[in-house]
Amino acid sequence: MRKVAVLNQKGGVGKTTTAVNLSAALAELGHRVCVVDMDPQAHATLHLGVTAREDERSLLDVLLGECALADITHDVRERLALVRASIDLAAAEAELAGVEGREAALSTALDAVESQYDFLFIDCPPSLGVLTINALAAVDEVLIPMQPHFLALHGLSKLLETIELAAERLNPKLRLRGVVLCMYDAGTRLAAEVARDVARFFDQVQGQPSPWADACAYETRIRRNVRLAEAPSFGKSILDYASNSPGAADYRQLARDYLDSLTAA
Amino acid sequence: MRKVAVLNQKGGVGKTTTAVNLSAALAELGHRVCVVDMDPQAHATLHLGVTAREDERSLLDVLLGECALADITHDVRERLALVRASIDLAAAEAELAGVEGREAALSTALDAVESQYDFLFIDCPPSLGVLTINALAAVDEVLIPMQPHFLALHGLSKLLETIELAAERLNPKLRLRGVVLCMYDAGTRLAAEVARDVARFFDQVQGQPSPWADACAYETRIRRNVRLAEAPSFGKSILDYASNSPGAADYRQLARDYLDSLTAA
Ligand SMILES: Nc1ncnc2c1ncn2[C@@H]1O[C@H](COP(=O)(O)OP(=O)(O)OP(=O)(O)O)[C@@H](O)[C@H]1O
Ligand SMILES: Nc1ncnc2c1ncn2[C@@H]1O[C@H](COP(=O)(O)OP(=O)(O)OP(=O)(O)O)[C@@H](O)[C@H]1O
Numbered sequence: 001m002r003k004v005a006v007l008n009q010k011g012g013v014g015k016t017t018t019a020v021n022l023s024a025a026l027a028e029l030g031h032r033v034c035v036v037d038m039d040p041q042a043h044a045t046l047h048l049g050v051t052a053r054e055d056e057r058s059l060l061d062v063l064l065g066e067c068a069l070a071d072i073t074h075d076v077r078e079r080l081a082l083v084r085a086s087i088d089l090a091a092a093e094a095e096l097a098g099v100e101g102r103e104a105a106l107s108t109a110l111d112a113v114e115s116q117y118d119f120l121f122i123d124c125p126p127s128l129g130v131l132t133i134n135a136l137a138a139v140d141e142v143l144i145p146m147q148p149h150f151l152a153l154h155g156l157s158k159l160l161e162t163i164e165l166a167a168e169r170l171n172p173k174l175r176l177r178g179v180v181l182c183m184y185d186a187g188t189r190l191a192a193e194v195a196r197d198v199a200r201f202f203d204q205v206q207g208q209p210s211p212w213a214d215a216c217a218y219e220t221r222i223r224r225n226v227r228l229a230e231a232p233s234f235g236k237s238i239l240d241y242a243s244n245s246p247g248a249a250d251y252r253q254l255a256r257d258y259l260d261s262l263t264a265a
Numbered sequence: 266m267r268k269v270a271v272l273n274q275k276g277g278v279g280k281t282t283t284a285v286n287l288s289a290a291l292a293e294l295g296h297r298v299c300v301v302d303m304d305p306q307a308h309a310t311l312h313l314g315v316t317a318r319e320d321e322r323s324l325l326d327v328l329l330g331e332c333a334l335a336d337i338t339h340d341v342r343e344r345l346a347l348v349r350a351s352i353d354l355a356a357a358e359a360e361l362a363g364v365e366g367r368e369a370a371l372s373t374a375l376d377a378v379e380s381q382y383d384f385l386f387i388d389c390p391p392s393l394g395v396l397t398i399n400a401l402a403a404v405d406e407v408l409i410p411m412q413p414h415f416l417a418l419h420g421l422s423k424l425l426e427t428i429e430l431a432a433e434r435l436n437p438k439l440r441l442r443g444v445v446l447c448m449y450d451a452g453t454r455l456a457a458e459v460a461r462d463v464a465r466f467f468d469q470v471q472g473q474p475s476p477w478a479d480a481c482a483y484e485t486r487i488r489r490n491v492r493l494a495e496a497p498s499f500g501k502s503i504l505d506y507a508s509n510s511p512g513a514a515d516y517r518q519l520a521r522d523y524l525d526s527l528t529a530a
């Protein structure tokens with residue numbers, strides 16, 4: 001099972017949309033996929049039509065070792081499962097504060113489902129707190145969704161530093177797999193400039209010893225498409241909600257691009 | 266001095282863009298305005314062209330009582346000042362955990378500048394952690410920027426609960442001033458539906474005893490306009506970068522709308 005953190009501390013750049021729709025596209029290609037919702041906003045959970053009740057077990061119970069991942073997992077479609085989030089995840093900073101080895105709480109829980117899935121994608125909150133650190137400690141690689149805007153580009157170097165730190169201290173195998181440009185407005189100069197800056201950066205670091213040495217900026221860009229913003233209100237991935245939309249086409253293409261990048265590495 | 270928290274835990278909805286450009290528009294109308302950057306991403310700081318060095322004093326020092334707000338304040342334009350953020354704000358959760366009365370750290374610091382400004386806007390990070398709670402404890406009112414999307418609408422009820430809790434426990438005078446729709450794509454059905462839902466909600470709660478009893482959804486909508494996304498890369502507000510753009514017109518209109526809502530209340 002390949003474990004991937006979908007991560008960017010910049011808010012609203014397409015993390016949830018990418019975690020849900022890339023997972024759905026890989027499931028459509030025949031892979032068994034699990035989406036883990038680590039965001040207290042529980043947007044991946046909502047996007048896939050699962051309502052989490054306050055009184056139920058939650059991912060926080062899993063991190064505290066009080067229940068298994070399987071207890072909070074829902075089969076949402078063929079070959080696509082969701083580990084639901086809950087509001088109490090917001091208390092994780094406080095709850096895990098004094099716990100020994102708290103960064104590794106998630107990776108032990110994920111080991112238990114190693115044989116059940118081919119891919120596992122973790123949707124992270126827009127911060128670099130204890131939930132995100134737990135995800136970085138538990139996964140094999142990171143996927144960075146990014147809006148082609150200046151403020152989003154600015155945060156990239158801080159994010160790469162955090163990945164490098166996590167690789168040094170918590171998880172030596174951690175790699176950056178790539179950057180996916182989301183909400184791409186093809187007609188603006190800004191998008192083209194940012195896309196060029198990102199591609200140029202990765203060309204320059206090819207081969208240098210770092211967690212992003214063999215990372216890439218994916219050719220596939222996810223175009224801005226209102227169908228992607230409508231799909232969550234129907235509890236469906238874009239493939240089920242609007243299968244012929246540009247948004248569905250882009251995420252299907254990204255799934256193929258992502259699989260190619262695995263064999264190239 | 267009227268103190269306002271610009272807040273929404275949903276990421277990428279226009280908090281920084283609104284805090285910076287509404288402040289600039291009020292300054293242009295002759296008011297003395299201060300923007301406080303409480304986000305470890307330091308995007309409001311970047312947007313107004315200020316580079317914070319790692320070794321300098323920061324807002325975290327202010328929260329820990331080790332320096333005054335004036336020591337980290339920059340005059341960026343006529344009648345417009347910025348209290349810069351820094352990366353170490355990300356450590357605030359850990360640094361302030363266990364400090365007695367940590368929620369009120371900011372409000373004491375703001376009292377010192379009470380007579381210097383007419384308005385003070387706090388740009389909050391996309392979370393409901395200790396930095397946001399500090400802001401809610403310190404201000405008179407909350408302004409909620411919101412993208413007219415389903416996922417952003419979904420988080421609104423959680424945000425209102427948090428404001429109500431802060432009003433009960435930390436700051437009895439706290440009120441919701443209003444919701445500003447940002448990145449408004451006038452041509453989509455989704456935007457029109459979400460705008461209708463938000464307006465209908467505030468009509469229904471008019472007059473009920475709650476912190477949002479006299480809140481409104483502002484008539485002014487900030488249209489999607491690429492100039493707004495370009496302005497931060499020049500270190501300027503939209504009024505200086507592209508004064509004749511739709512983005513500048515919308516924020517000037519919002520400033521007038523905002524001032525009207527103060528006299529109406
Ligand atoms: N390509 C796209 N075209 C149009 N809308 C999009 C696209 N991708 C995402 N959206 C919408 O933009 C908003 C932000 O996307 P999303 O919530 O996936 O970002 P996020 O990074 O997960 O945000 P957060 O930081 O709050 O977790 C959502 O309302 C989503 O529906
Ligand atoms: N009306 C608009 N039209 C076009 N782009 C916009 C508009 N408002 C904001 N933006 C851009 O969209 C992105 C998100 O906006 P912004 O950073 O202000 O949101 P935020 O809520 O502060 O995000 P975060 O949750 O990360 O703090 C930025 O790149 C910004 O430049």
Ligand SMILES: [Mg+2]
Pocket residue numbers: 015016017039043123124125
């Ligand atoms: Mg998300």
Ligand SMILES: [Mg+2]
Pocket residue numbers: 280281282304308388389390
């Ligand atoms: Mg911001």
